[in-house]
Amino acid sequence: MAQLKRLSVFIVLFISGLAFAQSDDTPSIWNHEVKKISDTEYELIFSADIYKEWYIYSLYTAEGGSMPSEFDFIGAGVDYELIGTTVEGKTYKKYTEVFDVEETFFKEKALFKQRIRLLKPDLKQISITLNYQICKTVCLLQQEVFEISLDGNTFIASEQKLDARSLAMTNALKLDLKNKEILNSGNENGSSSESGVWMVFGLGFLGGLIALLTPCVFPLIPLTVSYFTKQSKNKSKGITNAVLYGFFIVLIYFLLSLPFHLFDSVDSQILNTIATNIWLNIFFFIIFVFFAFSFFGYYELTLPSSWANKMDAASTKVGGIFGIFFMALTLAIVSFSCTGPILGGLLGSTALAQGSVATNLSFGMTGFGLALALPFALFALFPAWLNSLPKSGGWMTTVKVVLGFLELALAFKFLSNADLVGNWGIFKREIFLGIWIVLFVLLTLYLFGVFRFPHDGPKQKLKIGRKLTGLLSAAFALFLILGLFNMASLKLLSGFPPPDFYSINETESDCPLGLDCFKDFEEGLAYAKANEKPILLDFTGWACVNCRKMEENVWSDSRIYTLLKEDFVLISLYVDDRKELAKEQQFDFQYTPGRIKAIETVGQKWGTFQTINFNAASQPYYVLLSPDLEVLNSAIQYTDIETYESWLKIGIYNFNE
Template structure:
C-alpha cells in the first residue's frame, strides 16, 4: 500500500551530491524563476530547471508504485491568494523502469513549471513555494528547496519556519545515524515489486463482464442485437462488420468511463489510493456495496433515468451509420446499468484494494469488462449458427443476480474491516469477520442447493455444481475459523491472525514477539546483541498480510524471525493519536514543517527521512549499532526472503558488536 509501492531507490544522496559538487562545482539541477504579471490581481509564477547531462528529474505525474514525483506546496494558498488551475509542466519523456515495473515520466536537460495565481490580499508582496523532487542518475537524490517569488520586484523577505525547542529535540531523535546506508540501494534481484498486476485486474474485469452477460439485463439482448445486424443489412458481410463495430464501441464506452479517474489522479496522485487507508471512505464504500447487494437481491432496482436511454435510442435511429451504432452501444450500457452497475462498483473496489496506480488499474479492469461484454456480439455475428446453442432466458439469470449479491456483501465487509483496523476500533476481529463470511457462504450454498427455497424450484446441474463449490468454500472458511488449517488462499483479505478475540497474548504477526516502537526494540536488540528486522507495514496493507501469512509462516523463516532477530513492526497508517507529550512538529532540511500527531505519521516520517522510502511492506536488516546489513527488500517469495535473511545475519555475525551487558 501507500503511495510509492516498489520504491527501492533510497538515500546515500547527500554523499552523492557532495561527490558531484566536489568534481563539477555545480548541482545536477540549477533552478531559475520569474514572475509574469497578467493583470492587477493575476500573476504567473515560472520555475525552470536546467538539468545536468545524464541526469533526470521526475514529473509530478509519474505513477504511484514508481519513483518519487515532483511536489509543489504553495504556502498561503487559499488565504492571501488562490491557485488558478494546476501547476503546468513542459514536455516530458516516458520510459519503462525494470526496477519499479512502471512507466516513469521524467524530464531531461530542462523542465519548466508554471502556476497562475490570483491575489486576494492587496498587501501580499511575495509567494513562497516549497518544492520536493528527485534527481537521478546511478543514484537518486531527493531534494527539498524553498523559492520566493516577488510579485512587484521588491526584495525578498525570507520567512524562517519556527518550531519550539521541544519539537526540535524530538525531531532530531527521529533521525538516526545509519551506517553503510548505501547498501539499501544495492539489489541482486531479490527486491521484487509487482507481478503482472495489470493483467490480474484485466482478468477480474473480464470475469465481471462474463458475469454481467448472464444477468437478465444483458443476456436477452445478445440474440436480439445480433439478429438485428445480420438480418437488417443488405449484405451479410455488412451485418458482420456492424456487429463487430457495435462490440468495439461497447469496449470503448466502458474504457472511457475510467478516464475521469485519471483526471483526479492528475490533480492529486493519491486521491484514489487514500481509499485503502481512509477510515470514513472505507465506511462509505461498505455502505455503497451493501446497497448494491440488496439491489441484486431484488429489494429495489438501480436504473439511470429512462430519458437517457430514450435519447440515445432516438439518436441511433436518426444518425445511422457508425455513429448510430455507437449510440446503440451507449443505449445498451444505460439500460443494463441495474445489473452492470453493482459489478462495476465491485471492480472499483477491487482496484482500490490492489497495489499500484488505482486509475490505471481501473482502466485495465474496465477494458477487460468491456471486452467480455462485447465478445458474444462479435462471435455470434461471425458464427450466427451458434445462437441456437444459447440457453433460453429464464429464472437461472435471477440466480446469477442473487449469487452476485452474496459476493458484493463479502467484498463490502473487507472495506468495513479496513476502517476497523486503521481506526483501531476493535469491532471486527478476525473470528467475527470469518464468521460473517461463513454465514454469507452458507447462505449462498443453501440458496443454490434450494434448501428452504420455493416449492418446486428447479435445481439444474450447473446450480448444484456451484452449490457444492460454495459448500466446499464454506467448509474451508470453517477450518480456518477454528484454526484447523491456515487460509492461505485468502491472505490479505481477513484481518491479520493476531487481530483476534481468542489469541490476545501477542498483537504481532503469527504470534511472534515484536516491538511497535523503534526505540524500545533498539534497546532490546542492544541488550541481547541480535540484528534488527525493521518491518514497515500497515493495517490496510494487503501485501503485508500476504507476506506474513504466506512467507513468514514458512518454518525456516518463522524460526529465524522467532529466534535470530529482533522484530520491530512500525505501522505507517495507524491513526491512533499520540499522547499530547509525544506530539511535535518535524522540520525538514528545506525548512518545511510537518505536524506529527498520530502513530502512523510518526513512523511514516521516520521511514521517509531515514530510508527514503514510503512503501509497504518494506524490510531492512540492521545491527543494534545501526549498521545496514544488506539491501532492503519488499514483496517477494520464500526462497529469496530466506536467502536475504541468512545473508544479513551472516554479515552481522562476521563482525558482531556487543553494545550492552
C-alpha cells in the same frame, strides 16, 4: 463521452480527496534562498526535493492539461517588480491521453529562479505563495508560503518555532544512516507488477462473463446479433458490423478507465491510501451494501433514461460506424443496473492488486468489456450457436442474488479495514469470519430454496446448476468454519480476514505468526544492540493487504520463519495506526525548510519516520539495518519466498562481514 469522462474524473477526485483529507504528509520538502545581485536587484531561488515517484507540474505545462504550478508574488508592481519570467530547472515531458497534450513536470528535484528589482529601497521582507499539485496515485493540491528576508542575504523559512521538547523529539526521529545509498541500488522491489495487472484483467474478464448472465445483458445477445445479420445487405457485412459492435464495447469500457491515468507513474496501490482512511472505508462499505440490496431486488440502479434514449436516437440518426458506436454506448448505459455493482467490485479488486491503480483499472475494464463483447462477435460468426443458448428466465435472477451476497462479503472487508485502522476492536478475526460464514450459509439456503427475495418468480424445481452452486457455497462456508477453529489453513484468503493476532482470544504475541517483535523503533534498536543482531525494519499497516499476504504466505514459510525468529530483531511499525500517542509523546515535527506538522498518533509518527529516513511512503516496505544503523541491503517490498530468503541471507552476510 465527454460527460462520462468528466463523471469518471469526478469519481477519482472524490475518492482521492477523501483519502487524503486527513493526510499530514506532503511528499516534497521545500527550500529557498536569496542571491543579491546589486543594491536593488535580487535573485530568488526556490527548490524542492520530491519523494521518489511523485512529480510536480511545471509553471509552463500545456494548456488544457493538468493544473500548472503558480507563484503569487505579493506586492509585485508596488514594492518590487519582476525581471523577466520565472526560469525553471530540469523538467520532463510526457504525453497524456486523457487531455491529449504533452505535459511538463519535475521529478526528484524542482527548481525555480526569479529575478526582482526593488521599487522601495528600504524593503526588507517579501511574501510569496506557491500553489501547485503533486501527484502519484492521486494528486494533492498544495500551497507553500515563503517569507523571505532581503537583509543580510538570508532567508526565513517559517516564523513558527519549536519548543525545546519538540525540537529534541524532531531531531530524534531522524536517523544517521550509514551506507544509505544502497537502499534503492538493487532491483529487489518485489514481484513484477505484470502478475498484478493480468490478475485484474482476469477478474475483469470473469466479471464480464458473469454480467452476461444477468437479465440486463443476456436477452440482448440474440436480439443484437439477429439485428446485425438481418439488417445488413450480406452476411459478411453483418459479421463485420457485429465484430465492430463488440470492438466498441471493449473501447468504451477501456475509455472509462482513462481518467484514472491523471494519477499515473506510480506503483503503490490505492488500497494503501484507501485503507488508511476510516471514513472512506465506511463510505465503500455503504456503497457495496447498497449495490448488494439492488441485486437482491429491493430497488434497481439505473442511469437517467434520457441518456439511453439520446444514444439510441443517435445510433439511428448517424448510422454507419458511428451509429454502431452509439449502439454499443446504449448497451453500456441500459445494462448499468447489472454491470454497475460488478464494476464497483472490480474497482475494489484493483485496490487488492499489485501495481498502478490506473494500469490495473485499464486492464480490468478492458477484460470486462472483452467478455461482454465476445458473444456478439462469436454468435455473428456462428449464428447456429444461438439455438444452443438457454432461454431467459429465473436463473438470471439467481445469478444476481449470488452477486449480491458476494458484494456483501466484500463490503465487510472495507468495514474491517476501518475497524483495524481505528483500533475499535469490534471486527476481530473470529467476528469477521463469523459474518462471512453466515453470509455463505444464507446463500446456500437461498440456492436450495429455503427462502426467497422480492424479484424471485414462482417457485420451481431446482435446476442442477443451482444445486451445484449451492453445494459450492456450502463447501466454502464449511472451509471458513474449519479455518475459524484452526482446523484448516486460510492462506487462500490472505489479506481478507484480519491477521491471526487480531483475535478475541488472548494471544501470547500481538505480532504476525506469533513472532517476537517490537512496535517502537528505539526499543527494538536497544534490544538489537544488546544482543548484537541485525534489524528487520517492517513498515506495515493494519489494513495493508499485501502486508498480510507477505506475513501469511512468505513469512510463514519454514525457511523464512526460522530466519526471522533466530537471526533478526523484528521491528514492525504501523503507519496507519490512528491510536493517539500519550500527551507526553506528542510533539511538533519540523521539516528541514521549516514546515511544521503535529505528530499526535502512532501512525503519524512512524509514517513521518519512514518518509524522512527512507524517502518512501508505501507498505509493505522492508529495510535491513545493523544496530549501528548501517544499511545492509537494498530495500524490498512485496515479493516471493525465494527472493525474500535470498535478500535476508545477503543482509546476514553483510552484517557478519
